[in-house]
Amino acid sequence: MKDSMKQEANNRYANLITSIVGTAMTQTEGVAKDMGLVKYKFGMGALKNRNIHVYIDENRVTIDIYINVIYGYSVPDIVCILQEKIKKAVEAATSFEIVSINVNVSNVIFK
Numbered sequence: 001m002k003d004s005m006k007q008e009a010n011n012r013y014a015n016l017i018t019s020i021v022g023t024a025m026t027q028t029e030g031v032a033k034d035m036g037l038v039k040y041k042f043g044m045g046a047l048k049n050r051n052i053h054v055y056i057d058e059n060r061v062t063i064d065i066y067i068n069v070i071y072g073y074s075v076p077d078i079v080c081i082l083q084e085k086i087k088k089a090v091e092a093a094t095s096f097e098i099v100s101i102n103v104n105v106s107n108v109i110f111k
Contacts, residue, residue, distance in 0.1 A: 014054045024085040030073030032109045061096040068107045079103045
């Protein structure tokens, strides 16, 4: 019974963290806004989408995100800004320790 309750709590936190990350992505200038679906994972289970992966292990969280960067913006600057926004927002909203935030740039979009 305890495992199912823990899994349910992880689901809620994964949804919260995914929402926080999605908001940070849409509010960061230079990140293409048309990223489509979102993906997150927790424990051994997975929900199928594609741009945000949240891994929860005890009180530690690892986040992997996949973004498209708009041509003309500095990729390292955007990645750094995004990591800082996400870390600050997740730590403010939850009690989790952030292990890492891995930002993967999939494409550079020419607009």
